[in-house]
Structure formats: C-alpha cells, structure tokens
Amino acid sequence: MFRLRSLLLCVCLSMNAFNAFAQEVKKATVKLFLQENLDAQGRQIPVEAKVHEIIRFFEKETGLTFEPIILPWKRAQVETQNGHGIIYGFSKSVERLRRFHFSQAVITEKVWAITYGKPKPNFQSVEDLRGKVISIGRGFSHGLEFDQARGVVFTVEEDSASIASRFKKVVAKRSDLMLWPVRQMETSREVEDYVNKVLVAQASDRELRDKRFDVSDKPMFYDTVHFASAQGKFVDVIDKIDKAIDRGTKSGELAKVLKGYH
Structure with a gap:
C-alpha cells in the first residue's frame, strides 16, 4: 500500500510538473503578425526566407517561440491593438505612438x-x-x-x-x-x-x-522598422526583443542576419 501511494504521488508530481511545463511553453509562444503581399492573381505571396531567418534570430536570442501569422496590414494592426500578439515590420507615426509600444529599430x-x-x-x-x-x-x-x-x-x-x-x-x-x-x-x-x-x-x-x-x-x-505591441501589452516580450537587438548589434550577429534583407 505504501509503495502504491508513493507511486501515485510520483505520478501526480510528474503530471503537475508536466502541466507547469506546458503552461510555460504556452506562455512563451507569441503570435507574430506579418504583412500580406499578393501576386497579380490576388494570391498570397509567401513570406520571404530572410524574414523567417530574422524571426529565428529573435527566437534564439529571446527564448520565445513566435507563431507567424500573415494578414492584410490593417487587420494585423487591429489584431495587435486588441492584444492578440505583436507585429513586425511596423514604422512609427504620430498616431501609432499613442496606441502602440515600439521596440528599438531593427533596421533603417x-x-x-x-x-x-x-x-x-x-x-x-x-x-x-x-x-x-x-x-x-x-x-x-x-x-x-x-x-x-x-x-x-x-x-x-x-x-x-x-x-x-x-x-x-x-x-x-x-x-x-x-x-x-x-x-x-x-x-x-x-x-x-x-x-x-x-x-x-x-x-x-x-x-x-x-x-x-x-x-x-x-x-x-x-524610416525605421520595429516590432510593436499594444500599449500595456506584451511589454516583457518587447523588452526581450530590445535586449536581443542590443546584443546582436554589439556582437555583429544582427548585421549578418540582416544582410541581403531588401
């Protein structure tokens, strides 16, 4: 009976640990809204490989996992404004500065x-x-x-x-x-x-x-290109991105990743 109780306790502890780990993974995954481009027939053009390379760089440097979602640009902004994720490829305007929290510039x-x-x-x-x-x-x-x-x-x-x-x-x-x-x-x-x-x-x-x-x-x-979130949302994520930009700029790794990014 003692052994059975011990086994059940271990199973419960393992399940709790697994659930905690799953929650951490879920929390660390962030929706990343990207701009949609269309071809002459109105079909969505895949995001260029360089953008995926940039995303991988920031995943490695921040420890986050990004879920890229391609949307019409205005809808991407609405989704970001509603706190559903962050946006990449965003530039500043007077009106946007009131509503969005910007990272440092990734590139000019x-x-x-x-x-x-x-x-x-x-x-x-x-x-x-x-x-x-x-x-x-x-x-x-x-x-x-x-x-x-x-x-x-x-x-x-x-x-x-x-x-x-x-x-x-x-x-x-x-x-x-x-x-x-x-x-x-x-x-x-x-x-x-x-x-x-x-x-x-x-x-x-x-x-x-x-x-x-x-x-x-x-x-x-x-113009400058940024990540951004709604004001008061994903502040910790933007902070991690800012630190990644600082490290990547000092080491020169970010410049290598951005090379050939047109």
Whole structure:
C-alpha cells in the first residue's frame, strides 16, 4: 500500500510538473503578425526566407517561440491593438505612438519614389512632392516625416497588397508616383535595378513586362522598422526583443542576419 501511494504521488508530481511545463511553453509562444503581399492573381505571396531567418534570430536570442501569422496590414494592426500578439515590420507615426509600444529599430530603410514615363521627375526633397498623388500600401506609414507631410504637402491613396496593381496604377497615371522602402541599398541605380528586375518580375503581370520604372535620385524619406505591441501589452516580450537587438548589434550577429534583407 505504501509503495502504491508513493507511486501515485510520483505520478501526480510528474503530471503537475508536466502541466507547469506546458503552461510555460504556452506562455512563451507569441503570435507574430506579418504583412500580406499578393501576386497579380490576388494570391498570397509567401513570406520571404530572410524574414523567417530574422524571426529565428529573435527566437534564439529571446527564448520565445513566435507563431507567424500573415494578414492584410490593417487587420494585423487591429489584431495587435486588441492584444492578440505583436507585429513586425511596423514604422512609427504620430498616431501609432499613442496606441502602440515600439521596440528599438531593427533596421533603417530608405523610402524611394517610383515613377513611370518621360521626363523623369527631379524629386530632391519633400517639397518637390507638393500637390502630388502618392500611392502607398494600405495601412502603411513611412515614418514621422512622411506622416507630418501627408495630407498637407501631398495626397495619399492607399492601395491593395498586390504589387502588380500598384505598378499599373502608376503607369495609368492614376497616381503620380508610388513610394517603396528598400533596405541596404545605397544608390538610385541599385534600387532601380531591384525594382525592375525583381519587384516587377515578381508581379508576373503581362501588362508590366515591357515597362521600365524610374527611381528618384535620392530617398524621399528615411524610416525605421520595429516590432510593436499594444500599449500595456506584451511589454516583457518587447523588452526581450530590445535586449536581443542590443546584443546582436554589439556582437555583429544582427548585421549578418540582416544582410541581403531588401
């Protein structure tokens, strides 16, 4: 009888330990909302491998497990705002700073103007965009300077997640230009090659095959990319991410992970 009681006690202790472990695993898994992109047929484009590499880096450095969920960008923001997880690829705006808790910047990106047709516009500053109609992705911001000029210097039209539809809108002159953020490219020529040989090719739309787009000689804006949560939610998670950014920056490992991230 004593042995039986001892065995039952061990089983109970083991079950309690297992349940505690399961709860810890459950608590350590965080939903991570990512931006949806669509192809010319409206089908969801898989998240690029580099983003998964970045996620793995932060999992290793934080001890957390992220559950990537791809959503339309506005819905991703709503889910984050409702406290259901955190978001990645987020930039700051005046309005967002009131509602979201941001991590440190993961990377800084240059935001370029893309146009079609001759002559190529000579965009040198934000003031050169005065009176223009600018296409951006739905739910996007391109940083605080962009946010301050929006609706004051230029008009913004938010478009679908389809790369092809955004390029075709510029060709049809339904917008004067589109803005596109590119990371780790320094010159207009580099970005122009990337736009025409990668982005337009990725759009896989017949109407775009013989089109060549121009890129502004210099970036129109500089933006930063962050993780973020709703104010008061997942504060410990953002803190762990911040510490991972600090360690990765000092060791140089984060720069290695981000290499080739366009």
